Amino acid sequence: MTDKTLRPPVETLFQAELEALRQHDAANPKLQKPASWVLSPQSAVLYLVGGKTQDGTPISPKYIGQKRLIETAVATLATDRALLLLGVPGTAKSWVSEHIAAAISGNSQLLIQCTSGIDENQIRYGWNYAMLLVKGPSHEALVATPLLRAMQSGAIVRLEELTRMGSDIQDTLITILSEKLLPIPELNDVIYAAKGFNVIATANDRDKGVNELSAALKRRFNVVVLPLPETAEEEVNIVVQRVAAIGGGLHLPEIPKADKEIARLVMLFRELRSGETADGRHKVKSPSSTLSAADAISVTVGAWSEAVYFGEGIIDADRLANNIIGAVVKDPVQDRIALEEYLENVVKQRKDWRDLYAAIREML
Numbered sequence: 001m002t003d004k005t006l007r008p009p010v011e012t013l014f015q016a017e018l019e020a021l022r023q024h025d026a027a028n029p030k031l032q033k034p035a036s037w038v039l040s041p042q043s044a045v046l047y048l049v050g051g052k053t054q055d056g057t058p059i060s061p062k063y064i065g066q067k068r069l070i071e072t073a074v075a076t077l078a079t080d081r082a083l084l085l086l087g088v089p090g091t092a093k094s095w096v097s098e099h100i101a102a103a104i105s106g107n108s109q110l111l112i113q114c115t116s117g118i119d120e121n122q123i124r125y126g127w128n129y130a131m132l133l134v135k136g137p138s139h140e141a142l143v144a145t146p147l148l149r150a151m152q153s154g155a156i157v158r159l160e161e162l163t164r165m166g167s168d169i170q171d172t173l174i175t176i177l178s179e180k181l182l183p184i185p186e187l188n189d190v191i192y193a194a195k196g197f198n199v200i201a202t203a204n205d206r207d208k209g210v211n212e213l214s215a216a217l218k219r220r221f222n223v224v225v226l227p228l229p230e231t232a233e234e235e236v237n238i239v240v241q242r243v244a245a246i247g248g249g250l251h252l253p254e255i256p257k258a259d260k261e262i263a264r265l266v267m268l269f270r271e272l273r274s275g276e277t278a279d280g281r282h283k284v285k286s287p288s289s290t291l292s293a294a295d296a297i298s299v300t301v302g303a304w305s306e307a308v309y310f311g312e313g314i315i316d317a318d319r320l321a322n323n324i325i326g327a328v329v330k331d332p333v334q335d336r337i338a339l340e341e342y343l344e345n346v347v348k349q350r351k352d353w354r355d356l357y358a359a360i361r362e363m364l
Helices: 015-026 041-049 067-077 093-105 129-135 146-153 173-179 232-249 259-274 293-310 317-328 334-345 351-363
Strands: 082-087 111-113 125-127 142-144 156-160 181-184 189-192 198-204 221-225
Touching: 015 041, 015 093, 041 067, 041 093, 067 082, 067 093, 067 221, 082 093, 093 156, 093 198, 111 146, 125 129, 142 146, 146 156, 146 189, 173 181, 173 198, 232 259, 232 293, 259 293, 259 317, 259 334, 259 351, 293 317, 317 334, 317 351, 334 351
Parallel strands: 082 198, 082 221, 111 156, 156 198
Antiparallel strands: 125 142, 181 189
């Protein structure tokens, strides 16, 4: 992995922390590891929620939220049941699945992005047709999918947006998840999963046009629901942390911290999302978009880039305004009305928000 990589895998970015946790496990024989796991379950949770190892090495939090949810997720993967991370957009489902895979398998890149156009060959296996013409059906002509490679190596495979693919394709997973094997009728053979193999799937419970999971498939998963942050402070911490990480990864020039602007942005999104102001005094219209922490992160990173290349190197209301409009106004009619009413009834009335009111109003 070179410095030219736009987004290195998390096992590369956090290599030092993962190695410190391996040493932590080695120094604590009581911390037992399931077969093929890189870290013990306890160290995997520590890697996700942050803290310190026994020798004092700091571990940064990857997930800010309830520790019990991560404990349940990690414990599930040590059993014969797969894990389904469920939640609205922006609750860090993909981020959590990526880091859990890195902590357990040391490899977060065994990934299948589910879509409406995906077929069985992209889940089970495919064929090298040039080799197929020469040798006929054979192991040499077989093209292993990420799922098949995970079965062979005893690793975690990630299925992103499971409900995006059709129900008939989803059900190809049932035999794999229940019997831990993959039949290959063309070769009169079967691939058996190595110890350590399991599946982490994510699903968005608010998206339109998704396919329901069959009852048979649901039984193969233990569902962990990742909630939106409970408090504004928690959400601000998430946004601040992720913005710093993304900005560093993109090598954006350093600028003064924008924690106050982020706090204001988070409150704006939370109020629009919940349909009322933080003090509960005023009802507001909610736009069609979810306006999660992920949206606040995108808005802030966009404002950071603008501030560096087209501004004074400071994230302020002017740099946030157009990014906020882009995040809120997905429906050009209804969302615009919701934002305008919020501006006039809430933002305009707050003395310390008048710069934000003026900046957004100018761009609308």
